[in-house]
Amino acid sequence: MTDDTHGEIVLRVNDVTHRLLVDNRTTLLDALREGIGHTGSKKGCDRGQCGACTVLCDGRRVVSCLTLAVAAEGAEITTIEGLAGDGELRPIQREFVRLDGFQCGYCTSGQLCSAVGMLAEHAAGWPSAVTADVSPDAPAPELDAAEVRERMSGNLCRCGAYPSIVRAVLSAAREEVAG
Incomplete structure (x- = not known):
């Protein structure tokens, strides 16, 4: 189902590509938690003030509760689930x-x-x-x-x-x- 408010996006999260149908107002945090199932990023204040939802987009810090999922399309997103490499903690x-x-x-x-x-x-x-x-x-x-x-x-x-x-x-x- 696509209409003016919904569309498919492709997010690359922790080296895995995910196709999601989202409302264009969906935050990156909600797409990660509800669409992909990566619940490590937390919804603290939902206003960008606490940093509990911080993830990396192309290596840069972003508060995912204020970032629209559609704006993260094309970025390499790293969440807490993908921070360790090859089973080794950083x-x-x-x-x-x-x-x-x-x-x-x-x-x-x-x-x-x-x-x-x-x-x-x-x-x-x-x-x-x-x-x-x-x-x-x-x-x-x-x-x-x-x-x-x-x-x-x-x-x-x-x-x-x-x-x-x-x-x-x-x-x-x-x-x-x-x-």
């Missing part, structure tokens, strides 16, 4: 477990996807609001606790696991650099 996933970077776990999928995107942004030399020198010839900002807190500020944790989250991100970043 360093950020291992460090979240090792350093207790979660409590209830509701925000964890969004935190992890956001951390992966944030670490890539930092590695590319992108400054943040707390980066001291943002001039074009400035060296890449050092990744310290203040940088991590600022860069992850769009992901809320109602349990208050922030100190452990920051430690996990910093530890994973060191492991990725050393590895």
Whole structure:
């Protein structure tokens, strides 16, 4: 059934292609959860304020509750279900477990996807609001606790696991650099 409000889209999620018939107002979050069955991304606030629904689109962080599914067509989408590769946890996933970077776990999928995107942004030399020198010839900002807190500020944790989250991100970043 197609009409002016419904149509077929093709989403590439975690290296698998999915064809979905969606209302043109369907969010990426709802398409992932209800259309594909990937329930790892959580619907927290449904207003883009908490980050629980964060996924990666072409490696960049997006809050999937504010992203229309039709706008994600053609992008390579990575959800928490696809974050580990070949059954091996990424360093950020291992460090979240090792350093207790979660409590209830509701925000964890969004935190992890956001951390992966944030670490890539930092590695590319992108400054943040707390980066001291943002001039074009400035060296890449050092990744310290203040940088991590600022860069992850769009992901809320109602349990208050922030100190452990920051430690996990910093530890994973060191492991990725050393590895």
